[in-house]
């Protein structure tokens with residue numbers, strides 16, 4: 490049984506000092522190397538024996554889209570206007586007392602700049618996360634022993650290349666600056682890629698990272714007033730719903746063969762991933778760039794009710810999917826206890842993502858609308 494310290498490197502999950510002590514010190518690096526320890530597997534069994542994966546693969550082939558032609562890149566984006574429109578539409582006016590805080594002297598200009606930096610940061614992290622997905626999925630093509638899963642994963646590699654492409658292009662053409670990868674996100678991606686067990690790649694990427702991405706993209710899609718980003722997110726989400734389904738369908742089968750201690754290791758990995766992703770959403774780099782004291786700013790930020798709701802909501806796909814995989818209640822409910830402490834167990838009975846992708850086929854809907 491591992492302790493919090495062994496899993497996370499700290500005893501208290503909410504230890505702010507420990508979280509902030511993890512920073513990206515290689516902000517100028519161009520190439521980042523991770524040693525993968527996994528075997529590449531051939532299979533000589535070409536039988537299409539997994540109908541749910543066959544169906545998903547067929548759907549993936551017909552749902553490909555082209556980032557160059559299916560999105561209208563001529564739409565002009567004025568970031569300050571987008572920030573103001575988003576605030577107006579979503580009534581996001583902070584209403585607590587800022588006296589004696591780093592924000593006391595802030596006027597409208599600083600708040601708008603914070604909104605702009607937040608956009609730059611958020612889209613940058615999405616882009617880096619998408620590259621993580623690209624690498625993980627290419628790895629799954631090699632390591633998974635089932636032919637149907639190799640076929641499906643190959644379509645996901647193409648999807649992820651397209652996702653990196655759209656976020657990179659949006660950042661370059663429409664926003665005003667990149668951020669390097671957040672250290673918590675990088676730690677998590679490194680751990681997922683380095684693990685030698687093929688099912689851990691799925692758990693880390695398809696269930697945890699992509700489950701969170703699906704919720705975060707959905708939130709941003711709902712909040713944004715910018716039409717290009719809105720359509721881009723709608724298309725990316727349709728792909729992500731398939732990816733999470735791929736994880737659920739594959740692990741559901743595989744976990745049936747695992748022993749109690751092996752399942753416990755999966756629970757610990759899911760918990761570690763959950764905490765790393767939660768840590769990254771403190772967006773510590775944004776506060777640095779805004780020139781405010783990060784600790785003072787975060788003391789205030791963590792109290793904000795809107796933020797708490799947002800942070801919990803990020804787990805709205807992960808928790809039901811973990812439940813469907815049997816990870817919540819195995820090993821005396823170890824993960825249920827951890828998710829309860831993180832304040833996210835309330836999502837356990839929300840809809841899981843094993844079949845949600847069918848309703849989210851945005852590309853097919855748009856094609857039908859065009860031919861009608």
Ligand SMILES: [Fe+2]
Pocket residue numbers: 619622648649652729
């Ligand atoms: Fe993606």
Ligand SMILES: [Fe+2]
Pocket residue numbers: 622649699728729732
């Ligand atoms: Fe994905």
